[in-house]
Amino acid sequence: MASTSTPTFEEVRKEYDDQAPSYNSLLKLPFGIFESQLFESAVRRDLFCQGSTVLDLGGGTGLRARQALEAGAAKVDVVDISIEMMEVGMKDTAVLMGPNESAKIRWFLGDASKPLFGQGGIAELQASYDVVMANWIFDHVDSLSVLDAIWRNIAAALRPGGRFIGVRACDPRTQAMVTGKYGPTCQDFAEFHGGLYYSSTIPDDSGPPVQLKNASLKISYTGSSEMYERYGFHRVEIEPCENTKVVRDDPEYWKLWVEHPGFVIVRAWKK
Ligand SMILES: C[S@@+](CC[C@H](N)C(=O)[O-])C[C@H]1O[C@@H](n2cnc3c(N)ncnc32)[C@H](O)[C@@H]1O
Numbered sequence: 671m672a673s674t675s676t677p678t679f680e681e682v683r684k685e686y687d688d689q690a691p692s693y694n695s696l697l698k699l700p701f702g703i704f705e706s707q708l709f710e711s712a713v714r715r716d717l718f719c720q721g722s723t724v725l726d727l728g729g730g731t732g733l734r735a736r737q738a739l740e741a742g743a744a745k746v747d748v749v750d751i752s753i754e755m756m757e758v759g760m761k762d763t764a765v766l767m768g769p770n771e772s773a774k775i776r777w778f779l780g781d782a783s784k785p786l787f788g789q790g791g792i793a794e795l796q797a798s799y800d801v802v803m804a805n806w807i808f809d810h811v812d813s814l815s816v817l818d819a820i821w822r823n824i825a826a827a828l829r830p831g832g833r834f835i836g837v838r839a840c841d842p843r844t845q846a847m848v849t850g851k852y853g854p855t856c857q858d859f860a861e862f863h864g865g866l867y868y869s870s871t872i873p874d875d876s877g878p879p880v881q882l883k884n885a886s887l888k889i890s891y892t893g894s895s896e897m898y899e900r901y902g903f904h905r906v907e908i909e910p911c912e913n914t915k916v917v918r919d920d921p922e923y924w925k926l927w928v929e930h931p932g933f934v935i936v937r938a939w940k941k
Contacts, residue, residue, distance in 0.1 A: 679751065679781065682810045685882055686730070686752035693731055693755065694762070695874035699853025700916065701932070704924075705837070707914035709734055709805075712835055712935045713741040715913070722800035725749065725827050727782040727820070728807035732759030735775050736767060738803065747795060749780040782807055783819040787826055798829045805837040806933075812865055812885035817897065825901040825940070834903060834938040839886050840893070840931050842868050847932040856884070856932075864888055893934070903938040 686693070696702035713719045713734075720742035726735045729748030738746050750756050756777045763772045778792050782804065787797040802824045811817050824834060842856035843866075849855075850873075858869045865887040872880040889896055898906045911917045911931065917924045 681883060683751045686750075687754040689880045689882075690731065690752060690754035690758045692874045692877060692880050693758065693872070694733070695876070695880065696854070696872050697733070698875070699873070700923075701852040701854050704852070704911075704914055704916050704927070705933070706733070706737070707916060708909055708911065708935050709737055709837070710741070711913035712909040712937055713738055713743075715909075717742065718833060718835065718937065719743040719801055722833075723747075723798075724801045724803060725795070725799045727802065727804045727823070729777075729803070729805075730755040730759065732756070732763050732775060732777075734803055734805050735759070736763060738801070739767070739771055739774055743774075743801070745774045745776070747776045747778060747799075749778045749782060749786065749792065749795075751779070751781050753779055782823055783811075783816045786823050795827075797826050799827050799832060800829065801833045801835065802827045803835050805835075806839075808836070808890045809839045809884050809886045811887060811890070812862065812867065814864065814887065814889070817887055817890065821897050821901045825903075828940045830940060832940045834898075834936070834940070836936050837933055838936065839884070839891050839933050841891055842866065842870070842884070842886065842932070844930040844932055846927045846930060849926075852927060852932070854932075866891070898938050902941050904941055906936060906938045909935040909937065 719738045722743050724738050724743045724746040726746050726748045729735050729750050735746040735748050780792050785791050786795055847856040854872045856868050856870045860867045867885050870882045870884050895906050911928045
């Protein structure tokens with residue numbers, strides 16, 4: 671399905687709500703295995719999450735919230751626009767982690783591009799987190815003002831010296847994503863001023879694929895450090911692909927990805 675118009679908040683929310691039960695099919699694909707291993711490396715290295723309070727914006731089914739806990743985080747607050755994604759997350763977490771660990775994750779319905787703190791925000795959230803995660807929420811954004819609003823929340827949420835970690839798409843027209851070699855595909859590209867509309871597909875061997883409408887801004891997918899600098903971050907790092915077992919075990923298979931990846935994991939430190 672061509673994706674040549676602004677994905678509205680309602681459309682994004684509905685797509686995730688409708689397809690939430692299938693979203694974790696990603697985990698069986700090379701892309702998903704690689705992403706989990708890369709994320710694990712990023713949250714464990716330098717004790718990035720050890721003992722920390724974490725805010726997970728667009729936390730979805732809790733895949734990364736659970737990894738943060740496994741990496742030593744003290745608690746994680748997930749904020750997401752999709753109640754169904756979080757329902758999957760709550761059930762999975764209870765089964766996989768048991769009651770004590772599950773209690774360390776709180777789940778909030780909310781939009782990361784709307785003020786989260788203070789009046790009109792989510793009352794239970796305190797703007798003093800050690801770590802803010804934002805994995806894949808920049809790739810439903812087609813306006814700088816919305817991207818700015820998300821970054822304002824990220825910066826406001828963190829204590830001084832706090833840390834950011836986020837997954838963001840690279841250019842979705844890269845061969846690694848167009849060919850489907852690693853599982854998911856991107857297609858239906860249409861440029862707009864400052865960015866790209868497209869759709870993405872996650873194959874699911876037990877049913878219809880997950881299909882999503884995306885929009886990524888050049889300032890995000892080209893790897894510019896402008897937003898980080900604007901919101902007071904220094905030391906911006908990309909997690910090396912070689913930190914995953916899958917890449918070390920089969921560098922030939924992952925060569926296409928390593929040279930032109932479909933996404934990267936960014937870590938940054940607030941001044
Ligand atoms: C691709 S999923 C990724 C989920 C999770 N972060 C992960 O990496 O497994 C994107 C998630 O972001 C949520 N999302 C998209 N835009 C959002 C926004 N503005 N505020 C909060 N959540 C948002 C969606 O509902 C969805 O659950």
